[in-house]
Amino acid sequence: MQKHIAIVTGASSGIGRELAAGLSKKYPLDELWAVARNRERLEELKKIMPIPVRVIPADLTEQAGISAVSEALTADMPIVDVVVNASGFGMFERFDKISEEDSLGMVDLNCRALTAVTYAVFPYLRAGSKVVNIASMAAFQPIPYGSVYAATKAYVLSFSRALAREWKPLGIKVLAVCPYWTKTAFLGRSHAEGVIKNFEVMYEPAFIAEKTLAAMEKKRDYVVPGAYSKFTHALTKLLPHSLVMREFMRRQGLK
Numbered sequence: 548m549q550k551h552i553a554i555v556t557g558a559s560s561g562i563g564r565e566l567a568a569g570l571s572k573k574y575p576l577d578e579l580w581a582v583a584r585n586r587e588r589l590e591e592l593k594k595i596m597p598i599p600v601r602v603i604p605a606d607l608t609e610q611a612g613i614s615a616v617s618e619a620l621t622a623d624m625p626i627v628d629v630v631v632n633a634s635g636f637g638m639f640e641r642f643d644k645i646s647e648e649d650s651l652g653m654v655d656l657n658c659r660a661l662t663a664v665t666y667a668v669f670p671y672l673r674a675g676s677k678v679v680n681i682a683s684m685a686a687f688q689p690i691p692y693g694s695v696y697a698a699t700k701a702y703v704l705s706f707s708r709a710l711a712r713e714w715k716p717l718g719i720k721v722l723a724v725c726p727y728w729t730k731t732a733f734l735g736r737s738h739a740e741g742v743i744k745n746f747e748v749m750y751e752p753a754f755i756a757e758k759t760l761a762a763m764e765k766k767r768d769y770v771v772p773g774a775y776s777k778f779t780h781a782l783t784k785l786l787p788h789s790l791v792m793r794e795f796m797r798r799q800g801l802k
């Protein structure tokens with residue numbers, strides 16, 4: 548009998564970790580496959596999960612990391628009920644002050660790896676399977692001092708929404724999730740504190756996971772979790788992006 552599994556990248560921390568925990572309670576899964584670089588933190592997941600966890604330590608910016616996922620799939624031939632692409636990072640500074648390595652790292656992880664994982668899992672998806680891609684509120688407009696990060700998240704949102712249409716006849720749901728600032732390790736790695744002085748709102752990762760799990764059962768192809776996020780999203784749809792960017796910079800005291 549084929550196993551029913553969920554795969555969560557970025558399961559070692561933050562939103563991915565909360566989603567891994569939520570999925571294991573909500574869906575009748577045989578296993579959850581947890582992917583990220585930090586093996587120890589992935590092993591810790593086993594202690595809190597009600598179902599078996601397969602740890603796949605992988606740096607998804609490297610081909611070997613993507614191969615670790617695809618080789619595990621080829622060996623086990625499971626049915627992938629859910630795949631969550633939560634691995635990602637962002638840096639906030641003037642473009643020329645972010646290293647080329649970090650900028651290309653954002654493109655590699657947030658866009659390239661997410662696309663590669665989607666290719667890897669496709670043969671194992673079935674009608675009823677769900678693909679969840681963690682985008683960001685940054686996806687809706689350009690973000691000065693977060694130029695590369697916002698562009699990568701615009702990719703995630705655009706790719707996911709188009710894919711949702713393409714795979715609808717196959718019965719595969721694709722959902723993009725667009726969180727606002729969320730209290731995770733993301734902020735430590737992002738250096739956002741040097742640039743972003745006004746966070747306005749800070750959500751808990753468990754809240755983002757809860758709203759994501761609810762949205763997975765609905766028809767929409769993207770979700771903006773939280774009332775303040777929804778309000779801001781509405782403004783970004785109504786106002787010219789030049790005005791949105793100017794207001795963002797004014798609020799952050801940026802020139």
Ligand SMILES: NC(=O)c1ccc[n+]([C@@H]2O[C@H](COP(=O)([O-])OP(=O)(O)OC[C@H]3O[C@@H](n4cnc5c(N)ncnc54)[C@H](OP(=O)(O)O)[C@@H]3O)[C@@H](O)[C@H]2O)c1
Pocket residue numbers: 556557558559560561562563582583584585586588605606607608612632633634635636637656681682683684725726727728729730731732733734736752
């Ligand atoms: N926090 C926010 O304010 C916020 C807002 C909007 C969107 N998001 C998005 O939400 C997603 C989850 O981030 P988070 O907030 O939960 O931050 P987080 O706690 O830092 O989680 C990021 C995850 O990505 C994994 N990761 C990082 N580099 C990786 C690599 N090279 N290969 C494989 N996995 C890697 C990390 O695990 P390892 O370090 O173990 O590899 C970790 O599990 C990201 O896509 C982020 O862009 C975050």
